[in-house]
Amino acid sequence: MNALRRLAALLCGIDPGMRRMLQYWAATWVLYVICIVLLSLQVAHGLSDPDAARGLMAFGACGALSFYGLIRANGVFKLAPDQLAVAQAAFSLVCAIWAYAISGPLRAAMLTMTVVIIVFCMFALRPRQTLMLSATAIAGMGTAMWWLQAHDPLRFPPITELLTFGYLAGALVSTALLSGEMSKLRSRTKRQKRELSDALETIKVLATVDELTSLINRRHMNEVLEREERRHAPGADTCIALLDIDFFKQVNDRYGHATGDAVLRVFSATARAALRANDVLARWGGEEFLLLLPDAAPDDARAVLQRMAEQVRAMTVPGLDGRQITFSAGLAKRRADEPFADTISRADKALYQAKEAGRDRIALAPADIAPERRYGSR
Structure with a gap:
């Protein structure tokens, strides 16, 4: 032959x-x-x-x-x-x-x-x-x-x-x-x-990309998570973070939906610029975003989120009269063979706790907190 x-x-x-x-x-x-x-x-x-x-x-x-x-x-x-x-x-x-x-x-x-x-x-x-x-x-x-x-x-x-x-x-x-x-x-x-x-x-882009923020949408993010589940090697760390822009409804009510859309666009670009090469950020719904951090331990994931938070606080949005934008985040480490849906659920509970604790902070899912670490961090 x-x-x-x-x-x-x-x-x-x-x-x-x-x-x-x-x-x-x-x-x-x-x-x-x-x-x-x-x-x-x-x-x-x-x-x-x-x-x-x-x-x-x-x-x-x-x-x-x-x-x-x-x-x-x-x-x-x-x-x-x-x-x-x-x-x-x-x-x-x-x-x-x-x-x-x-x-x-x-x-x-x-x-x-x-x-x-x-x-x-x-x-x-x-x-x-x-x-x-x-x-x-x-x-x-x-x-x-x-x-x-x-x-x-x-x-x-x-x-x-x-x-x-x-x-x-x-x-x-x-x-x-x-x-x-x-x-x-x-x-x-x-x-x-x-x-x-x-x-x-064009149809492919519309089906996978959020038109307003240019991030991947929820549907495509679910496909990414399914691939990550199949790819995930035993012993490798992967974290999920759920982010929510603080007081976004007040921005819409006070400055209008056009300004709210501008906040989403600038936030998405700023947040994406703070990510590592393999991290994936998606618009999950409204002002909520889901971040996949493959091959990242909780401390590494927290460092990415803290860098992102600093850059978001420093960003300027036209029409916002200098108002500072912040976000709250819930972070969860995926357990061995755990479906990502369960990891996202734990990250969502951590996000709720971050909001309850005053917003503008990163909260780790309770089961992932080391005994010597206190809950909640800016």
């Missing part, structure tokens, strides 16, 4: 763009092989000149191999995919014209290959390029037909060549016009896909 992978890497490279171009090349190579087999059958049944047919086979095979080398060395030549596609299409058209000239009574069948070449390019070229390639095919095949009927009118009757050229020109023009319509559909599909992707991203 490793040997096959190394062989594939040797033949096709490792660059995704190059591999995609080689896939198109492989499709054209299959078409060349089919045409070579059919030409061999024509020669075997006396329908084509053997020397001319063998010359075309050698020309087609060498050209196909040359394009493989060109694609593999594209890191040096830096040709755009559409440039390579135009070059391969032009080469294929030369082969189709040559095949038309030597196929005798089967020459009309070669016209289908001309149309196939243009159709194949519809997926790689812009409409203008496809139109120019169709015009080149019409001019090239028309010149070949004119020359053949002029030099060998018995095998190539003028009226037959004229009518054949008309059918071919109509088919190629129609194909070029359809290419333009297909390009429009493809562009529309890409635009709709991009719009859908943007809409899904």
Whole structure:
């Protein structure tokens, strides 16, 4: 298996763009092989000149191999995919014209290959390029037909060549016009896909982020807690803190809800700036916030909250007339295998006790307080 992978890497490279171009090349190579087999059958049944047919086979095979080398060395030549596609299409058209000239009574069948070449390019070229390639095919095949009927009118009757050229020109023009319509559909599909992707991203943000504070919302925080429960290693400390802005209702009543919203926004930005790299702060509801402190002992978590409290006291909120904002917090250490819902419940009880003790303080859940520590701390 490793040997096959190394062989594939040797033949096709490792660059995704190059591999995609080689896939198109492989499709054209299959078409060349089919045409070579059919030409061999024509020669075997006396329908084509053997020397001319063998010359075309050698020309087609060498050209196909040359394009493989060109694609593999594209890191040096830096040709755009559409440039390579135009070059391969032009080469294929030369082969189709040559095949038309030597196929005798089967020459009309070669016209289908001309149309196939243009159709194949519809997926790689812009409409203008496809139109120019169709015009080149019409001019090239028309010149070949004119020359053949002029030099060998018995095998190539003028009226037959004229009518054949008309059918071919109509088919190629129609194909070029359809290419333009297909390009429009493809562009529309890409635009709709991009719009859908943007809409899904917006929905994702709306579903996970609180619009006012730009913090994650309660729903997404519950998902974070579920992941943390699965990730939590035995013996690792994790703490939960529940925060509540002090006297927030008074702020709304006295200064208005617009100022209250400003308090929430400034508080959220200030609080988030005081966190450690792995800490997660979420708006839990109203003026209440939930803080997850992974890999943190209670003393470490308290230090984070105290730093946050100092920065919140120093923050300035427009329209608040210099009034100081503070918060109360309840802190709980998660016990071994304890659901986070229970930890949050204990942190909520500690928050209630912090408020009862006068607010603007951090209270540790009673079961987590060391015997020598007193309850409540600023």
